[in-house]
Amino acid sequence: MPVGPVVVEPVSTGCVPWPEDEEREYRDRGWWAGVPIGSLPAQWARNAPPHPALIDGERSLSYAELAQQVEALAGGLAQLGLRGGDFGDRVLVHLPNGLEIVTMVLACTRLGVVPVLSLPSHGESELADLATRSQARALVVPRRHRGRDLAEMGARLVGDVPSLRHLLVAAPEPISEVPDYAVDLSQLASTSSEITGLAHPAPSAVALLLLSGGTTGTPKLIPRTHDDYVYNLRASGEACAWDSSTVFLASIPVAHNFGLGCPGVLGVLEAGGTAVLNPSPEPEAAFASMNKHGVTHAAAVPAVAQRWLDYAVSTGTDVPSLRVLQVGGARLAEEVARRLEPGLGVRLQQALGMAEGLINYTRLTDPPEVAWQTQGRPISPGDEVRVVDSEGADVPAGEVGELWTRGPYTIRGYWRAEEHNRRAFAPGGWYRSGDLVRVHPTGNLVVEGRLKDVINRAGEKISAEEIENIMYALPGVEQVAVVAAPDPELGEKIAAVVVTARDLPDLTIEAVAQHFEARKVARFKTPELLLVVPGLPLTKVGKIDKSEVRRMVAGQSPIGPDHSRTSRQGGDPAPLTDR
Known part of the structure; x- marks a missing residue:
């Protein structure tokens, strides 16, 4: 056990508060209830x-x-x-x-x-x-x-x-x-x-620290106060029309903002319903749990929603009690969205949210086409939203730009991250989300991509820079570029394009996996595709051209790790290896 004194600073150190006049408005309007x-x-x-209140396998807890x-x-x-x-x-x-x-x-x-x-x-x-x-x-x-x-x-x-x-x-x-x-x-x-x-x-104190999506390396710590997070879960529950009859399947991680308070487990408890806790979203277990407990609402990332749909169609299994499926964490393809409702017999509710604050849902009163094509609109009248260009100027209606936001449950700064906050927040307290969106004619938002260099793997935002740094620790790796590769189930998966030393034996995907395991990195961050090339494409200013790297990956056909690779002597890239 560690010995010796350790000075631990109070949690308030390094927090960025809302301006006093805005705090006063949030309380006056009842958004911050002092709870x-x-x-x-x-x-x-x-x-x-x-x-x-809670069901976990054979265990349960009443509200008392x-x-x-x-x-x-x-x-x-x-x-x-x-x-x-x-x-x-x-x-x-x-x-x-x-x-x-x-x-x-x-x-x-x-x-x-x-x-x-x-x-x-x-x-x-x-x-x-x-x-x-x-x-x-x-x-x-x-x-x-x-x-x-x-x-x-x-x-x-x-x-x-x-x-x-x-x-x-x-x-x-x-x-x-x-x-x-x-x-x-x-x-x-x-x-x-x-x-x-x-x-x-x-109520104004920091209640919990959530994790950012890790788009710039290690995740940032997000300080959420009691005031703002209670409003977060209550406003989410109201937008989703949850009540005491709601039985929510929590198979997405409760440690995620989506599973915890959007509306999530805390939202269904606030509504007086029941949360059914599943450690895994695998279809067979999830469907069995939903049918056993009469689940009415469930939440999933697109990859899981696709698996549930495939399972329902292939096995003929249905969940008669399930009324609404919420899908968020990544962009849901419209063609999949159109098949979810008839395939699962549910109403689709898309979500666009962030642990930093702003939450959007399609509403159950929206026409089906709106639920299929958009990711919803804000839950609070206090939410402010802008769509801006690279100079921070508002773009014309319907054009794509970066989503900026502020409001009664959107933070004004990450915890103890002064330098990063200068990049992540614009003057006036606007949070630069990094999401590229456009405004649909209905006023709902449509996600068109990400501004930053990230891989969105089944809803997990993975920093390409972080994976590149780990790859560089492999002996003989001279250059590496990590990009997203399309995947029909996960949405995107991690592809590593590598230049190795001439005297290095052929690098394999198995060796990469062993390297990540030895460094005790989360499994979902391990590259799933590997391409060894003679050199990486560069821009005119000498930077690695990620757009060209993505085209290189898209032009390769994944093969099994037991297949032979082409020689690098001729200057051709080795075929893409799939883990």
């Missing part, structure tokens, strides 16, 4: 409906049980010495969909401790970086997940990251073979009954 997130479970329990567990777990966190209140300590939460991630997030916000929500797909490298940058005091992991011993990984991180003092482990069985300072999450809650009268944090 801490952690106070919601008690409110929900006072009006408890007869159905469960959820409120009790949140209070008990908040007390347990306080017993550990985690400081709550308005300047709370950070807790890095690395949990899959299940009861534990919901109760942990709510307990943290009840105490005023700030959860940092990592994704289940993140590897040890990403977690170490997030723990270090957030100065997290505690790490929460499942005992095991998808065959990985995460308690063992957590123990290493607590030993390596100076600020980490506590390892909390969620496990169905007693914890073993982990250090003495590991704490069983369920025992922590059960032994905290003497902790009572915990103070609530101020």
Whole structure:
């Protein structure tokens, strides 16, 4: 366990507030209601409906049980010495969909401790970086997940990251073979009954740290306050017309903004409905869960929606209770959108949102063509939207430009990222989203692409620069360009085009995968296509020409890794290798 003092700055340090006059307007108009997130479970329990609040496999929690567990777990966190209140300590939460991630997030916000929500797909490298940058005091992991011993990984991180003092482990069985300072999450809650009268944090305090899409390397930390995030989930629920009859399948990660509060799990609880928590969106399990629990609403990224459609058509399986399928996280092709409704027997609701704030939905009252062709319109009358050119000037109606926004739940700056904030925010507090959009004649937005160099793999925004930096650590790699390659299921996947040293043995996709695994990088960031070339195309000013690189990738035919490659002696590129 780490020893010695560690100075941890308050979470408010490095935050960019809204201007005072705008904060006053948001409160006067009732958008900011002065409600801490952690106070919601008690409110929900006072009006408890007869159905469960949460369902996780064979486990479930009523609204009253959820409120009790949140209070008990908040007390347990306080017993550990985690400081709550308005300047709370950070807790890095690395949990899959299940009861534990919901109760942990709510307990943290009840105490005023700030959860940092990592994704289940993140590897040890990403977690170490997030723990270090957030100065997290505690790490929460499942005992095991998808065959990985995460308690063992957590123990290493607590030993390596100076600020980490506590390892909390969620496990169905007693914890073993982990250090003495590991704490069983369920025992922590059960032994905290003497902790009572915990103070609530101020509504204006930072409630949680979400992760950006990582479009410029490592993800930025997004500070969301209690005021703005409660409004986020309430306004989302109203726009989607959720109520106590809503049964929501949460198979997208709850750690994602989409799965947490758009409307997500918190939105359905605020509406008095039921959240069904699935750790995986795989069709067979998802359809079985939806039919078992009478799911009425589900959310998916386009790749998952496509798989669900294919499964329904190929097996003849349907979900009679399912009324609405929300699709977001990436652009949904119109031809797929047109097939989803008849193929799944649902109403499609497209979404365009960002963890930084602005959320758009098509409405259930929109004509079908609008739901097929657009990604919706803002949820709040306080949302301000501009579509601008490269000089920051508004483009004519219907033309493509970058989406800029500000409003009552859109941040004014990333946490402790002063230099990046100067690039990401324009004068006046406008957030430069990086999304290229146009305004549809109905007023809805249509996504036309991304301004930045990213790969949108099944809704995960992956920085090409980050993958290139990891590739350069491979011995013999002299130049590399990482681009998106079209994929019918994922939308896009990662292609690496590489120039290697002449004396380097043939580089294989297997060697690349081993390299990424050894560096403990999340699996979804590992290149899936590899092209070895004599040289990379350059622009007139000597920069790598990514447009030409994309054409090179598109002109190759993927082959299996067991096929032979052409010789580089003749100057031809080696065929594209598919992992």
